[in-house]
Amino acid sequence: MEDNYETQETPEKDTPEQETSEQQAPVYSQMSIEYVTEQMKKARKKGMVQGLLIALLIVVIATIIYAAFSITKMLINGSFYAKVLGSTSSSLLDKKTIDKIDELYGMIDKTYLETVDKETLREGLYKGMLESLGDPYSVYYNKEEFAEMMADTSGTFEGIGAYLTQDPDTMVITVVKPIKDSPAEAAGILSDDVIVEVDGEDITGQDINLVVSKLRGPKGSDVTVGVKRAGSDDIIRFDIKRDEITTLTVDYEMKDDDIGYIAISEFADATADQFREAFDDLEKQGMKSLIIDLRSNGGGYVDVAVEIADRMVKDGVIVSVEDRRGLSYKYEDKGDENYLKVPCVVLVDENTASASEILTGALKDHGLVTVMGTKTFGKGITQIITPLDDGSGVKITNSVYYTPDGTNIHKIGIEPDVEVELDIDKYKEDKTDTQLEAAMEYLKKK
Numbered sequence: 001m002e003d004n005y006e007t008q009e010t011p012e013k014d015t016p017e018q019e020t021s022e023q024q025a026p027v028y029s030q031m032s033i034e035y036v037t038e039q040m041k042k043a044r045k046k047g048m049v050q051g052l053l054i055a056l057l058i059v060v061i062a063t064i065i066y067a068a069f070s071i072t073k074m075l076i077n078g079s080f081y082a083k084v085l086g087s088t089s090s091s092l093l094d095k096k097t098i099d100k101i102d103e104l105y106g107m108i109d110k111t112y113l114e115t116v117d118k119e120t121l122r123e124g125l126y127k128g129m130l131e132s133l134g135d136p137y138s139v140y141y142n143k144e145e146f147a148e149m150m151a152d153t154s155g156t157f158e159g160i161g162a163y164l165t166q167d168p169d170t171m172v173i174t175v176v177k178p179i180k181d182s183p184a185e186a187a188g189i190l191s192d193d194v195i196v197e198v199d200g201e202d203i204t205g206q207d208i209n210l211v212v213s214k215l216r217g218p219k220g221s222d223v224t225v226g227v228k229r230a231g232s233d234d235i236i237r238f239d240i241k242r243d244e245i246t247t248l249t250v251d252y253e254m255k256d257d258d259i260g261y262i263a264i265s266e267f268a269d270a271t272a273d274q275f276r277e278a279f280d281d282l283e284k285q286g287m288k289s290l291i292i293d294l295r296s297n298g299g300g301y302v303d304v305a306v307e308i309a310d311r312m313v314k315d316g317v318i319v320s321v322e323d324r325r326g327l328s329y330k331y332e333d334k335g336d337e338n339y340l341k342v343p344c345v346v347l348v349d350e351n352t353a354s355a356s357e358i359l360t361g362a363l364k365d366h367g368l369v370t371v372m373g374t375k376t377f378g379k380g381i382t383q384i385i386t387p388l389d390d391g392s393g394v395k396i397t398n399s400v401y402y403t404p405d406g407t408n409i410h411k412i413g414i415e416p417d418v419e420v421e422l423d424i425d426k427y428k429e430d431k432t433d434t435q436l437e438a439a440m441e442y443l444k445k446k
Contacts, residue, residue: 380408
């Protein structure tokens with residue numbers, strides 16, 4: 001069979017116009033294809049963008065729906081309120097709790113005999129939260145109370161001038177001692193007087209810081225303080241004019257036989273510097289032995305007690321603290337050249353507490369002192385003080401502490417090496433201090 005393709009002849013071109021027409025036809029066809037292809041690409045890109053926008057819109061709508069559903073759910077179970085109010089646990093400020101608070105407020109607002117300020121009720125909520133811990137050392141302070149508490153550590157305040165202590169079990173407030181040359185001393189208030197009234201108000205069972213705030217006031221203002229004394233049920237009332245009180249937390253002198261004497265009333269901001277100055281001055285005077293009097297010292301700042309201990313401990317642990325998670329921290333001596341090189345007696349009693357016991361325990365466990373007097377109070381826990389944004393503040397128990405030998409003295413106290421009772425009758429009669437005399441006699445034999 002013959003191949004027709006081989007025998008086919010190419011037709012002749014009749015005219016130039018025909019040739020031109022036949023040659024351009026394929027060009028127009030190619031341009032059309034490219035144009036269509038380009039339009040298709042543009043359409044696909046446009047479709048992809050639209051698709052992405054639609055998908056994004058769907059995601060946004062879905063997110064809004066989910067958020068609305070979540071908020072509705074939190075509103076129902078109350079956790080929304082907790083999150084908005086900053087609670088760390090939805091179980092504390094759930095809807096049930098908030099509804100109950102509002103219900104109680106509504107009852108008070110409608111039926112209570114007297115008008116009650118909303119802010120007063122809120123303060124009650126805050127105080128009640130801390131009181132519910134059952135810990136007398138964890139306390140909420142309003143703005144005024146917190147300012148007064150912090151003023152205690154500054155060294156200057158306006159009031160009657162007396163150191164107070166409170167029994168954590170009975171809540172009884174006792175005068176540890178009036179500050180020297182204070183209005184309280186001038187009026188006749190004595191150590192061991194029990195405060196029962198302030199301006200006619202029975203303060204039994206009230207927190208000590210609240211009572212202190214009532215005793216404080218502007219210089220020149222008057223306050224009536226009612227006390228009870230041992231052996232009598234009668235209330236003795238003192239009319240006292242408040243004054244500016246400057247507290248020197250460290251008092252010292254050189255006694256007979258070159259026995260140095262340093263009394264620390266509390267551990268405040270300036271106490272460490274005052275102690276260091278007293279110690280250095282006594283050394284310059286030729287001190288051969290030392291008495292550190294911590295009687296009626298209810299404590300103060302832990303780091304101040306540690307700083308004083310560091311001045312006397314040569315090396316090693318001063319105190320260890322441990323929180324509820326078991327995390328512990330050891331305060332250790334800095335290892336400087338300053339340390340106690342003379343015989344020393346630390347005087348303590350039942351009002352020696354907290355930071356005073358930290359110092360006593362450190363010196364005792366390191367074998368640097370002889371502890372003399374009566375068993376200490378037994379407060380082996382520490383608190384952290386935190387100011388709040390509105391000027392109020394809280395004090396919360398956050399750790400237990402251990403002496404260098406690993407002993408926690410909470411509710412136990414520190415037993416003295418030599419027990420000596422204070423003869424109260426002699427002291428009241430002519431200021432004879434039987435415990436101080438015993439310490440001096442002990443050191444004279446060293």
